[in-house]
Amino acid sequence: MANPEHLAYLKRGVIAWSQWRKQNPDILFNLYQANLSYAQLSGINLSYANLTEANLTEANLSNANLNRTSLRRAILRGVNFDGANLEAANLEEVNLSGLNLSGINFNMAYLERVNLEGANLGNANLSNANLKGANLKGANLKGATLWGATLCDVNLEGVNLDGINLEEANLSRANLSRANLSGVNLEFAYLGEVNLSYANLSRANLEDANLEGANLEGVLFSHTNLNGANWNGVTLEGFFDRSPIE
Secondary structure (H helix, E strand, O other): OOOHHHHHHHHOOHHHHHHHHHHOOOOOOEOOOOEOOOOEOOOOEOOOOEOOOOEOOOOEOOOOEOOOOEOOOOEOOOOEOOOOEOOOOEOOOOEOOOOEOOOOEOOOOEOOOOEOOOOEOOOOEOOOOEOOOOEOOOOEOOOOEOOOOEOOOOEOOOOEOOOOEOOOOEOOOOEOOOOEOOOOEOOOOEOOOOEOOOOEOOOOEOOOOEOOOOEOOOOEOOOOEOOOOEOOOOEOOOHHHHOOOO
């Protein structure tokens, strides 16, 4: 359970919390399972705090500092994260489906098995984030940065990734069936056993990418850079009749 003293200061408001935090810089803030539904926490500093399994339904966390905060299995239904910093935060197994997460900094965040179905991640920074097993079906990733991200076993079926930077990303066993990867940078990316069936890879950069065991059935390749790519064990059914490599 949450530490009663910590919770009491937080419920006094952002100013009281900030003053108390400055006076106690070495405290590990324990807000485990705290009920903070509808709380007005705009601009608050909750970095390094333990909010595991906390209830933050409809809470206002706009411009909040959540750097390295644990939000594991927290209830985040309807939360306002506008302008929040979630760098290196732990959001394992949370439900972020349908939320507006545009422009948020998720650099190095832990998002394993997160439900992001239909979420707006436009221009979000997801570089080096761990999204293993996450559901991104129907998510908006326009302008997002996914450089070096871990996307193993992720569901990206039909997602529009047009022009996204996925350099050095790990997409092993990910489902990219019918996804739009036009102009995507996949240089040095790992795509082992990935499902790319009927995806659009026109103008994509796959230089030195590892496609070992990938399913490329019906993939659209047009003006795609495939220099140095590893093709060992790929499934090429329907590959040449749909669009030859140019």
